[in-house]
Amino acid sequence: MKFSSFISYMSVLLIVCLSFAAQAIDTGRSNLNMRPGVSDISNQVYGLHMLMFYVCIAIAVVVFTFMFYSMVVHRKSKGAKAANFHENLTVEVVWTIVPFAILIFMAVPAAYTLIDMEDVSKPDVTVLVTGSQWKWHYKYMDNDVEYFSVLATEQGQIRNQLTKTQNYLLEVDRPLVIPTGKKIRFLITSDDVIHSWWMPDFAIKKDANPGFINEAWTNVNTPGVYRGQCAELCGKDHGFMPIVVVAKEPAQYDAWVAEQEAIAQRARDEEQRLLSMNMSMDELMSQGEKVYGAVCAACHMPNGEGLPGVFPALKGSALALEDIPGHIRIIVEGSPGTSMASFAKQLTMSEIAAVVTYERNAWGNDTGDIVQAKDINAIMYGKE
């Protein structure tokens, strides 16, 4: 092929690429590059990233300059005669040694940053982060606060029936709250498959391995709301388990913790009160439908039919039609060796009662069974 046309095609390609970049920069969004983040470490990581980037650009420019010069000047159509050389010890030694030196120049600062990142000693606050399909659980080790954090985006937005809002797929019902200016240690684990807790603004990505605990830490400089996602493929709804962290000034954080502890206490009192009460079928069904939609529908599907071969159906199943204690037990204990986890921590006894009632009376499962919180209590603690 004619070289002039080769070059002109190449220039067209280059212009396309550049206009791409220009368009993206033009609109002023930060969706082109890594964010520097909000901790000293994340800023160091950003610095390393940019250093590496410029070194790579420099290498590419040097190598491709030689190559393109050769393509322009040393071509047959211009009458170039091939030279005869095919070895040169000096050149070959130089281009082995020089990259080596560049590598050391990059590796040393990277190693120092890495050693800092892995030093989890002397934390001010410790949070146990537990991943499970497909939600996060946060437990403050020094306080009486723990809760689940699940996707808050409505199904209607995901299914394109509603307009998608600004934080689509990056919003949760209850974010993790941490204080600024304190060393926060995260203990990270999983209840089922491997997840990965990724908060880009803290430069933390750590796998949550079932049966093992990983550690990571951060010290956030700026109050704000920070968003991340699960980074390790963890099954069907891997794309739907975001992470939101709210960093507050220490005083506000302390107030938040006190408030949460009070809420937790009230919830326990309420639970005790509900044990002695009976709810009506209508109340149970409407609460049960809500709980089912938020917790169970991800696997057993909104219509109760499950996913054949992956997640069993509840509609018409023997478990949901006959065996009441078995039905309750699988929810509070889970089913070892399967995806069915224990929900005893995530749901209150009245919520479990409602969802069991719902599952036994929805989608044509017309058993008429009514299950109350005290029935759950009986199974869980063996008392009436």
Added chain:
Amino acid sequence: MVSTTDTTHSGDRDADTQDHVASDHIDDHHHHEAPYGISRWLLTTNHKDIGTLYLWFAFIMFLVGGAMAMVIRAELFQPGLQIVEPNFFNQMTTVHGLIMVFGAVMPAFTGLANWMIPMMIGAPDMALPRMNNWSFWILPFAFLILLSSLFMEGGGPAFGWTFYAPLSTTYSSDSTALFVFSVHIMGISSIMGAINVIVTIFNMRAPGMTYMKMPLFVWTWLITAFLLIAVMPVLAAAVTMVLTDKFFGTSFFDAAGGGDPVLFQHIFWFFGHPEVYIMILPAFGIISQIVPTFSRKKLFGYASMVYATGAIALLSFIVWGHHMFTTGMPVEYEIFFMFATMLVSVPTGVKVFNWVATMWRGSISFEIPMMFAIAFIVLFTIGGLSGLMLAIVPADFQYHDTYFVVAHFHYVLVTGAIFSIMAAVYYWLPKWTGKMFDITLAKWHFWCSLVSVNVLFFPMHFVGLAGMPRRIPDYALQFADFNKWISVGGFAFGLSQLIFLALIIKACRHQGESVSSQVWDGAEGLEWEIPSPAPYHTFETPPIVR
């Protein structure tokens, strides 16, 4: 000495089935007493037939795997769930990866090895022709099993091509058993292919073809074959443990029974990293054949190319941990794997420098294979440089499991491995068919592929850095614009390959101008000394290499 004796044996063996061959008998081999029609292909032990089978199989798998990529890109065209459900989306990403790695790239290289290695070293055939037949013909069954699992209740494998436990054990669908079985068959096929390559190269070189005279494609394949034999059994072990963990109550990867899920990743990546080089070393060999031809100049630094290939192969065994920096490995290991990984860039850099030095003060022309080779050098280098960035552990914490990684490995595998395969096909196709392929179509194929592949993969760097995880069926709104472009690039790249299909079909019908035995002005090597098209049997009398 050894080689002469062995070629005679191999000649005797062939005489059983195919008793007459003449080097002028080139156009039509149906007149043999050899089997006819379908049984010719089923029963063939001829390295050229088997090479053709491998290449067609790889191409079909490339289109099937590509169709799955189209499903993925269609779903990701816009935010929200439109076309497929998340569970099916995961099956598409998983099977796309498995098919492209084991069904497209690896068989394509094996096909090229079958066709070219005997012709490049002056051997009449592969050393073990019947095993050669067997190693090809089990492959279609492996992929039939894998693809049929998609239609099972619960669907096919949905745990990523890396099948991390326990997602692939306790939490997978029952079709996992089929997945395991099909991976076993693929592994057996690869190992047999590798044994054949090694035995052929060790024993059947023409007199005078010393190791340091072998063409680089032969050298890189020899080293690749050793890598295959070393690591395919490790993969077999990994899938077997997944099988017993899922169905027979063992706990290799289950902490509750004393196992460790991270152990799976160590085993998988001990296979997986050499596997990556299995898919790129033959590409280095191809580029090292093509660049000297169209620069009309000897390859610069032949010896250092051989040593660099060996060095890359050895390093591939001590860098697997760089896939696992976020698993919580101790900081000392992270530093070790970071340094070891960065070292890989030294021999790889030597290769790129050698290619540029080969072009330097050459007499360059831009035929189709050279255009693909130049695109390879530029785009593979981009993939190599992003690989260097990924080696830096603190930065890798940010890159890991994002589209930045997807961009990286598609640059080295698509614009790297697959572009090299296309370069090789264009380079040797006239030798195979005796006719020049349709150059206009080839140019369309090249330019459409080159533009679309960059529209497809380059913006993935941006969305990855901005925080988009990989393997998700739906994404936050700030990634929407780039994903639209990526999908458009993906569809265009997919369609561009249909041009290639048309070109290959035309070439197989022997349309086009006849070519000389040398085909390309400047081509050197034994394969260019035999007529075009290459006769059914070549080098029954070994040539003497000076």
